[in-house]
Amino acid sequence: MTVHETDALAKTTRINMLFDFYAQLLTEKQQTFLKYYFHDDYSLGEIAAEFDISRQAVYEHVKRAEAVLENCESKLNLLAKHESAERWLNRLDELAERLADHGDIRAELQAIAHGLRGEGLVGT
Numbered sequence: 269m270t271v272h273e274t275d276a277l278a279k280t281t282r283i284n285m286l287f288d289f290y291a292q293l294l295t296e297k298q299q300t301f302l303k304y305y306f307h308d309d310y311s312l313g314e315i316a317a318e319f320d321i322s323r324q325a326v327y328e329h330v331k332r333a334e335a336v337l338e339n340c341e342s343k344l345n346l347l348a349k350h351e352s353a354e355r356w357l358n359r360l361d362e363l364a365e366r367l368a369d370h371g372d373i374r375a376e377l378q379a380i381a382h383g384l385r386g387e388g389l390v391g392t
Contacts, residue, residue, distance in 0.1 A: 298333035
Protein backbone atom coordinates (compact mmCIF):
# COMPACT_ATOMS: atom_id res chain seq x y z
CA MET A 269 0.00 0.00 0.00
CA THR A 270 1.41 3.39 -0.96
CA VAL A 271 1.65 6.37 1.37
CA HIS A 272 -1.11 8.08 -0.63
CA GLU A 273 -3.40 5.05 -0.24
CA THR A 274 -2.63 4.84 3.47
CA ASP A 275 -3.40 8.55 3.91
CA ALA A 276 -6.63 8.21 1.92
CA LEU A 277 -7.71 5.23 4.01
CA ALA A 278 -6.90 7.08 7.25
CA LYS A 279 -8.89 10.09 6.06
CA THR A 280 -11.85 7.93 5.04
CA THR A 281 -11.80 6.17 8.41
CA ARG A 282 -11.64 9.48 10.28
CA ILE A 283 -14.47 11.06 8.28
CA ASN A 284 -16.65 7.98 8.77
CA MET A 285 -16.02 8.06 12.52
CA LEU A 286 -16.71 11.80 12.72
CA PHE A 287 -19.85 11.18 10.69
CA ASP A 288 -21.00 8.66 13.31
CA PHE A 289 -20.74 11.35 16.00
CA TYR A 290 -21.87 14.46 14.16
CA ALA A 291 -24.02 13.44 11.17
CA GLN A 292 -27.12 15.10 12.60
CA LEU A 293 -25.38 18.47 12.40
CA LEU A 294 -25.05 18.21 8.63
CA THR A 295 -27.67 19.01 6.05
CA GLU A 296 -29.45 16.08 4.47
CA LYS A 297 -27.58 16.66 1.20
CA GLN A 298 -24.21 16.76 3.01
CA GLN A 299 -25.05 13.52 4.81
CA THR A 300 -26.03 11.86 1.55
CA PHE A 301 -22.94 12.99 -0.34
CA LEU A 302 -20.59 11.98 2.48
CA LYS A 303 -22.22 8.55 2.68
CA TYR A 304 -21.86 8.04 -1.05
CA TYR A 305 -18.29 9.35 -1.18
CA PHE A 306 -16.70 8.00 2.01
CA HIS A 307 -18.85 5.03 2.97
CA ASP A 308 -19.95 3.68 -0.40
CA ASP A 309 -16.77 4.74 -2.25
CA TYR A 310 -18.53 6.54 -5.11
CA SER A 311 -16.45 8.96 -7.16
CA LEU A 312 -17.38 12.63 -7.36
CA GLY A 313 -18.42 12.03 -10.97
CA GLU A 314 -20.69 9.14 -10.03
CA ILE A 315 -22.39 11.21 -7.35
CA ALA A 316 -22.74 14.14 -9.75
CA ALA A 317 -24.38 11.89 -12.34
CA GLU A 318 -26.72 10.39 -9.72
CA PHE A 319 -27.95 13.84 -8.64
CA ASP A 320 -27.65 15.58 -12.02
CA ILE A 321 -25.29 18.28 -10.72
CA SER A 322 -21.71 19.19 -11.53
CA ARG A 323 -18.73 17.32 -10.14
CA GLN A 324 -17.55 20.65 -8.70
CA ALA A 325 -20.83 21.10 -6.80
CA VAL A 326 -20.45 17.63 -5.26
CA TYR A 327 -16.85 18.42 -4.34
CA GLU A 328 -17.90 21.66 -2.63
CA HIS A 329 -20.67 19.91 -0.66
CA VAL A 330 -18.25 17.19 0.46
CA LYS A 331 -15.53 19.71 1.45
CA ARG A 332 -18.03 21.87 3.34
CA ALA A 333 -19.37 18.82 5.17
CA GLU A 334 -15.84 17.69 6.08
CA ALA A 335 -15.17 21.17 7.47
CA VAL A 336 -18.33 21.04 9.58
CA LEU A 337 -17.34 17.63 10.99
CA GLU A 338 -13.79 18.78 11.79
CA ASN A 339 -15.11 22.01 13.34
CA CYS A 340 -17.50 20.06 15.56
CA GLU A 341 -14.70 17.74 16.63
CA SER A 342 -12.39 20.67 17.41
CA LYS A 343 -15.04 22.06 19.76
CA LEU A 344 -16.55 18.90 21.28
CA ASN A 345 -13.76 16.31 20.97
CA LEU A 346 -16.19 13.38 21.00
CA LEU A 347 -14.05 11.25 18.70
CA ALA A 348 -10.89 12.01 20.69
CA LYS A 349 -12.66 11.14 23.95
CA HIS A 350 -14.02 7.94 22.42
CA GLU A 351 -10.57 6.88 21.20
CA SER A 352 -9.03 7.67 24.59
CA ALA A 353 -11.68 5.65 26.41
CA GLU A 354 -11.10 2.74 24.00
CA ARG A 355 -7.36 2.83 24.75
CA TRP A 356 -8.06 2.71 28.49
CA LEU A 357 -10.54 -0.14 28.07
CA ASN A 358 -8.02 -2.07 26.00
CA ARG A 359 -5.44 -1.60 28.74
CA LEU A 360 -8.02 -2.86 31.24
CA ASP A 361 -8.65 -5.91 29.06
CA GLU A 362 -4.91 -6.58 28.77
CA LEU A 363 -4.47 -6.33 32.52
CA ALA A 364 -7.40 -8.69 33.08
CA GLU A 365 -5.78 -11.22 30.75
CA ARG A 366 -2.51 -11.04 32.69
CA LEU A 367 -4.37 -11.86 35.89
CA ALA A 368 -5.24 -15.40 34.83
CA ASP A 369 -4.14 -16.73 38.24
CA HIS A 370 -6.44 -14.31 40.04
CA GLY A 371 -9.77 -15.31 38.55
CA ASP A 372 -11.90 -13.15 40.81
CA ILE A 373 -9.97 -9.95 40.04
CA ARG A 374 -9.75 -10.85 36.36
CA ALA A 375 -13.49 -11.48 36.17
CA GLU A 376 -14.24 -8.20 37.91
CA LEU A 377 -11.97 -6.21 35.56
CA GLN A 378 -13.57 -7.88 32.55
CA ALA A 379 -17.02 -7.13 33.96
CA ILE A 380 -16.10 -3.46 34.37
CA ALA A 381 -14.87 -3.21 30.77
CA HIS A 382 -17.92 -5.07 29.50
CA GLY A 383 -20.21 -2.85 31.58
CA LEU A 384 -18.67 0.35 30.23
CA ARG A 385 -19.07 -0.86 26.69
CA GLY A 386 -22.60 -2.16 27.35
CA GLU A 387 -23.74 1.12 28.86
CA GLY A 388 -22.91 2.82 25.60
CA LEU A 389 -20.25 4.94 27.26
CA VAL A 390 -17.66 3.57 24.86
CA GLY A 391 -18.03 1.84 21.51
CA THR A 392 -16.46 -1.49 20.70
